[in-house]
Amino acid sequence: MTAFEPNSIRSYSQEDVQQILQFAIARQADDKDTEFSYQQLLEIAAELEISPESLNLAERDWQAQHSQMQSRKAFDAHRLRKFKKRLSNYAIVNGFLMLVDLVGGGGVSWSLYILLFCGLPAGLDFWNTFQTKGEEYEMAFQKWNRNHQIKQTISTVLNRWFKALQT
Template identity: 75%
Template sequence: MTDFEPKSLRSYSQEDVQKILQFAIARQADDQNKEFSYEQLVEIATELEISPECLNLAEHDWRSQASEIQQRRAFDNYRLTRFKKRFGNYAIINGCLMLVDFIGGGGLSWSLYILLFWGMTVGLDVWNTFQAKGEEYEVAFQKWNRKHQFKQTINTILNKWFKAWQT
């Protein structure tokens, strides 16, 4: 599409309209931290002839998606923290074993075998920790998410029980 075409002949797909409006809203905002009120959102939707029901469903979908993104970030942070702990354990224990081997025998012999074999498991742990796509990642995320939700439910029940017990 060129700039020389008459405006009445131009047509856009739904995806193109979304992108163009996204760019326009971003340019209209003086800074990226500008927030819009719910009333402004309703006004924009009304001007675009979007029904209030459709807007509410879209907002619900957006909240769900944002919540899942936040949960995935928490899961990735959990995996990274767990990896750092395991790697720290690996480094400390193998460092101590190498020191004992060096002091005891004047060189390194048997500790290198432990370092090598345990190092392979650390390598696999690196692979599993930093691979953020695929079926294994999804299974691990779902398992973590169920466990996390279960803990939240138990905490909520216990907090309500303690509050009721205190009064």
């Protein structure tokens, strides 16, 4: 489509309409803190001839996707914390060994072999931590998510139990 076509000839795919409306809404809101009320969302949907049922289903889908993204962010932060801890342990142990080698032998010799030998798992750990796509990542995320949900459930049950005991 060119910019010179009359309005009556223009037509857009559903994906194009979604993208155009996203750009328009983004430009409409002058600052990022602008929020829309649920009533405004209903009015926008009504103007676009979207039924309230479809809007509710879309909102549920969005909430599920938003929750999934929050879980993935928490998982990635968890993996990063674990990696930083392992990396600092690696640096402390190898720094100590290099210091012992330097003081004991007047130079650094045998500690370099340990540094290189231990560097391989650290490199693989780096790769696994920052690799956020693929089957291994999905399996690790699913396992973490299951464990996280179990911990939350147990915590909720224990909190209710303790509250019941206190009253």
